[in-house]
Amino acid sequence: MSAEIGHFALIVAAVLALGQSVFPMAGAARRHGALMSLGGTLATGQFVFVSIAFGALTWAFVTSDFSVANVVQNSHSAKPLLYRITGVWGNHEGSMVLWCLILALFGACVAWFGDNVAPGLRARVIAVQGMIGLAFLAFILLTSNPFDRVNPMPADGRGLNPILQDPGLAFHPPLLYLGYVGFSVTFAFAIAALLEGRVDAAWGRWVRPWALAAWSFLTLGIALGSWWAYYELGWGGFWFWDPVENASFMPWLVGTALLHSAIVAEKRDALKSWSILLAILTFSLSLLGTFLVRSGVLTSVHTFATDPERGLFILAILAVTIGGALALYAWRAPALKGGGLFRPISREGALIVNNLLMTVAALTVLFGTLYPLIVDALGLGKISVGPPYFNATFVPLMAPLILAMGIAPFLPWKRADLAGALDRLKLLVAVTVGAAAIVVFLEERHSFAAALGIGLAVWAIGASVLELAGRVRLFRAPFGESLRRAAAMPRSAWGMTLAHAAAGVVVTGITASSVWQTEIVRVMKPGDRAEVAGYTVAFAGVQEVRVGNYLARRGRFTVSESGVALATLSPEKRVYLPQRTPTTEAAIRTTWFSDLYIVLGDPHGEGGHAVRLYHNPLVPWIWIGAVLMFLGGMVSLTDRRHRVGAPRRSVRPVQARPAEA
Amino acid sequence: MRGAAALILLALFVAVAAPSPPASAIGPGEALEDAKLEDRARVIGRQLRCLVCQNQSIDDSDAPLARDLRRLVRKRLTAGDDDRQVIAYIHARYGDFVLLRPPVDERTWLLWFGPALALLAALAFLFRRLRRPRTAVTAEALSPEEAARADVLLGDRGDEP
Numbered sequence: 001m002s003a004e005i006g007h008f009a010l011i012v013a014a015v016l017a018l019g020q021s022v023f024p025m026a027g028a029a030r031r032h033g034a035l036m037s038l039g040g041t042l043a044t045g046q047f048v049f050v051s052i053a054f055g056a057l058t059w060a061f062v063t064s065d066f067s068v069a070n071v072v073q074n075s076h077s078a079k080p081l082l083y084r085i086t087g088v089w090g091n092h093e094g095s096m097v098l099w100c101l102i103l104a105l106f107g108a109c110v111a112w113f114g115d116n117v118a119p120g121l122r123a124r125v126i127a128v129q130g131m132i133g134l135a136f137l138a139f140i141l142l143t144s145n146p147f148d149r150v151n152p153m154p155a156d157g158r159g160l161n162p163i164l165q166d167p168g169l170a171f172h173p174p175l176l177y178l179g180y181v182g183f184s185v186t187f188a189f190a191i192a193a194l195l196e197g198r199v200d201a202a203w204g205r206w207v208r209p210w211a212l213a214a215w216s217f218l219t220l221g222i223a224l225g226s227w228w229a230y231y232e233l234g235w236g237g238f239w240f241w242d243p244v245e246n247a248s249f250m251p252w253l254v255g256t257a258l259l260h261s262a263i264v265a266e267k268r269d270a271l272k273s274w275s276i277l278l279a280i281l282t283f284s285l286s287l288l289g290t291f292l293v294r295s296g297v298l299t300s301v302h303t304f305a306t307d308p309e310r311g312l313f314i315l316a317i318l319a320v321t322i323g324g325a326l327a328l329y330a331w332r333a334p335a336l337k338g339g340g341l342f343r344p345i346s347r348e349g350a351l352i353v354n355n356l357l358m359t360v361a362a363l364t365v366l367f368g369t370l371y372p373l374i375v376d377a378l379g380l381g382k383i384s385v386g387p388p389y390f391n392a393t394f395v396p397l398m399a400p401l402i403l404a405m406g407i408a409p410f411l412p413w414k415r416a417d418l419a420g421a422l423d424r425l426k427l428l429v430a431v432t433v434g435a436a437a438i439v440v441f442l443e444e445r446h447s448f449a450a451a452l453g454i455g456l457a458v459w460a461i462g463a464s465v466l467e468l469a470g471r472v473r474l475f476r477a478p479f480g481e482s483l484r485r486a487a488a489m490p491r492s493a494w495g496m497t498l499a500h501a502a503a504g505v506v507v508t509g510i511t512a513s514s515v516w517q518t519e520i521v522r523v524m525k526p527g528d529r530a531e532v533a534g535y536t537v538a539f540a541g542v543q544e545v546r547v548g549n550y551l552a553r554r555g556r557f558t559v560s561e562s563g564v565a566l567a568t569l570s571p572e573k574r575v576y577l578p579q580r581t582p583t584t585e586a587a588i589r590t591t592w593f594s595d596l597y598i599v600l601g602d603p604h605g606e607g608g609h610a611v612r613l614y615h616n617p618l619v620p621w622i623w624i625g626a627v628l629m630f631l632g633g634m635v636s637l638t639d640r641r642h643r644v645g646a647p648r649r650s651v652r653p654v655q656a657r658p659a660e661a
Numbered sequence: 662m663r664g665a666a667a668l669i670l671l672a673l674f675v676a677v678a679a680p681s682p683p684a685s686a687i688g689p690g691e692a693l694e695d696a697k698l699e700d701r702a703r704v705i706g707r708q709l710r711c712l713v714c715q716n717q718s719i720d721d722s723d724a725p726l727a728r729d730l731r732r733l734v735r736k737r738l739t740a741g742d743d744d745r746q747v748i749a750y751i752h753a754r755y756g757d758f759v760l761l762r763p764p765v766d767e768r769t770w771l772l773w774f775g776p777a778l779a780l781l782a783a784l785a786f787l788f789r790r791l792r793r794p795r796t797a798v799t800a801e802a803l804s805p806e807e808a809a810r811a812d813v814l815l816g817d818r819g820d821e822p
Contacts, residue, residue, distance in 0.1 A: 235686050235721060241716075242715075356784070356787075360783070367772050367776060371772045375769075381757055381758075382756070383757045383758065383760070383763045383769065384710045384759070385763055386708075388707065389762055389763060389772075393776055397776075521687055521692065601688070604689060610689045
């Protein structure tokens with residue numbers, strides 16, 4: 001029964017989404033209050049019914065209801081409960097239901113927490129959310145029904161792809177979708193503003209919290225994916241410029257630009273038209289990412305749907321959404337009035353540098369990701385675009401970006417004095433150059449890259465610390481005064497400082513682990529020892545174990561430092577039943593400053609095993625930095641002025657304004 | 662704007678020396694004794710695609726073909742080839758697809774120079790826009806009614822980064 005309830009709930013949700021796209025839009029056009037507020041009710045209804053569908057699907061997975069085709073194909077009764085639940089989105093159909101659930105959630109959130117948004121604009125935002133919801137619900141119902149039954153019912157399922165049976169990857173999609181889909185709200189705000197023909201500073205203010213929330217989750221989602229790749233793929237890398245990674249990275253880059261341009265839109269009433277374009281592009285790239293992953297255009301380690309019919313459907317959604325949005329932009333944007341004036345050297349100017357470099361970086365990633373497909377489609381042969389291309393084009397854009405990021409908070413709005421700002425930073429400039437020089441002096445092999453990376457990291461972290469110290473007048477005012485100032489600092493200022501410093505932490509991690517990794521590859525027999533970066537690793541042997549739904553060869557390694565035993569590490573080679581898929585589980589001992597990383601390879605010679613030992617200095621900082629960025633976003637979000645719905649309501653209802661385009 | 666030119670110069674400079682993780686799937690006994698030669702083999706290995714894998718370099722892959730190519734690279738290096746010759750040797754046998762750094766030719770001009778051109782175009786546009794005194798555009802003052810409404814909608818607008 002539950003499958004039919006789920007299917008029915010999806011249909012109801014689609015009908016509600018249709019109403020949600022039509023009524024509030026008509027209400028906004030005619031300034032009809034009741035029609036406009038109907039949008040909020042329908043958005044809540046859509047969320048309730050998609051939740052019911054999602055719940056029904058989850059129930060089918062948890063109870064191993066093998067009369068449902070999707071459960072048969074992607075689950076197995078011997079699977080632990082956690083992976084029976086996460087298996088719901090570990091497949092194409094279920095992941096699309098999750099997509100719709102999060103989309104409906106965001107639509108409902110606009111209705112619940114959008115009290116401070118002008119009613120006309122809010123109604124249109126909710127309507128645009130309804131349209132996107134309708135498109136994706138139709139996609140599920142017409143091409144990817146997760147509730148299809150099978151007859152006769154098989155005795156057991158085929159099991160979830162073992163690679164997905166992992167805590168990191170289990171929670172990677174929901175976080176990523178919170179980010180991807182969160183940008184649907186900023187997109188809806190952009191479309192609604194274009195329809196109204198009016199963008200003012202308030203628009204920037206309303207958009208910022210949504211952009212911030214989506215960006216924070218996307219950051220966390222990408223970091224989780226990268227962490228998973230690090231510990232699961234078994235050779236200590238953390239970013240591979242894989243097309244699917246790129247698909248999530250492009251919206252992040254443009255979303256970061258949007259986050260910054262919306263500040264200018266709010267504070268200075270400038271860059272409004274550009275912010276709208278960025279909002280459209282960010283969500284377009286989210287959709288493109290969904291298309292690339294779901295259509296099977298790209299084959300990648302974690303693509304699980306390859307079906308041309310579905311690809312065509314998503315391509316149609318993509319064409320209508322992106323094409324329609326850009327056409328609307330081309331038509332209405334020229335009528336938008338420009339705002340505050342500023343000189344090139346100013347905080348606005350620095351934020352434009354951010355925007356420019358972030359968008360060009362996204363363009364680079366887009367080119368690199370799509371180029372092989374285009375060259376192939378045009379019959380010009382097969383080419384590969386891999387990490388060497390991305391490193392050569394992407395890194396050079398990030399270096400000036402980080403330089404600008406350090407100095408921007410020291411520049412006032414409108415018109416700034418670059419020499420004066422640099423004068424305040426002269427100590428940091430000296431420290432940065434000094435740090436880079438020390439690295440050049442100590443390091444022989446990749447000295448330039450190492451010096452640049454460490455220099456940029458010192459710069460980013462140092463500038464954040466100095467900025468904070470300046471704000472609270474540390475050592476210039478009595479300490480109590482500084483504390484009082486710190487407590488009174490807006491949360492958004494704390495958030496910015498934290499996130500900017502976090503960028504420096506990430507750069508430190510990437511640089512150190514890339515340049516100073518130690519690698520030892522050898523055949524080890526039980527009793528053999530190896531020395532890695534001051535640790536002694538002794539191999540005790542291998543045993544065969546059976547755990548739950550897999551068989552494993554488990555190695556035992558004892559780690560000691562100067563004769564003191566520190567840890568026992570057990571890397572595994574697993575074979576998952578029933579598919580007989582092999583996976584490699586690295587064993588990692590982290591000190592937060594470095595990782596000792598052990599991979600057990602295949603048997604080699606008599607009683608020996610191939611073993612890989614890595615010492616990865618500062619690699620945890622990549623993810624610590626990403627988590628700090630997320631926290632920065634969250635701290636910012638709690639700012640009184642950002643808190644969705646928190647500002648005082650207007651005493652009298654604000655009248656929707658006629659379009660002025 | 663001179664600052665921007667310096668940054669671009671710096672950027673081009675960095676492009677030559679971008680780091681990438683040295684980790685690899687290389688097996689026991691594969692590495693060369695000569696550390697310098699092995700270093701070069703790693704740099705080359707990261708630029709060659711494992712043809713039977715999904716987006717992996719020959720250094721990243723456990724596949725037998727990747728191992729054979731790693732051995733081939735080391736054999737050519739030991740024979741005295743320079744890096745360029747080794748890559749050309751493998752390129753000649755396996756085609757463009759094996760190169761993770763796509764060759765610069767008429768097909769890939771847009772790929773290699775597109776982003777830089779976009780950046781320059783945007784800079785030129787901004788330069789003109791910000792240079793020109795915008796006397797034509799004057800900020801319109803809000804009417805008292807609009808100002809009151811803005812205050813209601815925005816709460817207070819204090820100093821914020």
